[in-house]
Amino acid sequence: MAGKPLYRYVLTCDGDGCDATLGANGELENAIVARTIAATQGWALVPKLRANGKPGKAVRSDGNTANAHDVCPDCQPTFQPERMASRANTYVRDLQEENQRLRAQLSSRGHQP
Numbered sequence: 001m002a003g004k005p006l007y008r009y010v011l012t013c014d015g016d017g018c019d020a021t022l023g024a025n026g027e028l029e030n031a032i033v034a035r036t037i038a039a040t041q042g043w044a045l046v047p048k049l050r051a052n053g054k055p056g057k058a059v060r061s062d063g064n065t066a067n068a069h070d071v072c073p074d075c076q077p078t079f080q081p082e083r084m085a086s087r088a089n090t091y092v093r094d095l096q097e098e099n100q101r102l103r104a105q106l107s108s109r110g111h112q113p
């Protein structure tokens, strides 16, 4: 006997109080397929706002869409995007990551001054 997990993607609208979904019957195999179909049905990927109130980048260069909302056609006229985490938070996180990277480099060299 053999089995494998089945992965499916369901898109949900980020509109306030909206319960619109796409792929609820398991017909979409992943996020890319889901958003491609969604675009043909009028759904939009709406970028969150930067600290300065201007829209950010909906899709990062690595394909990550954490800074975007999926919005169905009905919600688009009134949809209000969220604001991203402030730049200060990002700056601190970037510093921490840089710090960890440097430490890893140092330890791989055996901490030689």
Ligand SMILES: [Zn+2]
Residues within 6 Å of the ligand: 013, 014, 015, 018, 019, 020, 071, 072, 073, 074, 075
């Ligand atoms: Zn909606």
